[in-house]
């Protein structure tokens with residue numbers, strides 16, 4: 224029998240992500256920043272959130288390679304951007320756009336992010 228030593232670093236990253244998702248009711252994991260998105264899919268998501276006009280948190284996964292590697296496993300979603308609202312993964316840029324166009328996203332964001 225081999226001893227199973229906990230992977231502390233991985234556990235720390237997972238806990239960090241879980242805290243980010245818990246502490247920020249609207250959070251976008253993206254490539255780049257809202258001011259300078261570094262991927263078309265992230266840029267599209269930012270356009271939608273900007274249209275909605277409520278504050279949101281973001282994490283630039285290009286500056287956080289451990290989060291980039293770990294979040295897809297936690298989320299069971301392989302790509303970025305990822306929009307999380309109230310602890311739940313909404314999806315990536317295609318879903319964000321669909322939810323916006325169907326009228327579902329705006330009230331959900333508004334309910335979870337008071338006006339600044």
Ligand SMILES: N[C@@H](CCC(=O)N[C@@H](CS)C(=O)NCC(=O)O)C(=O)O
Nearest residue numbers: 262264301302303304315316317318
């Ligand atoms: N159809 C996807 C497109 C997102 C996508 O393909 N993202 C890629 C390129 S930006 C990605 O995150 N790949 C994994 C990675 O770069 O870590 C969506 O709706 O969000």
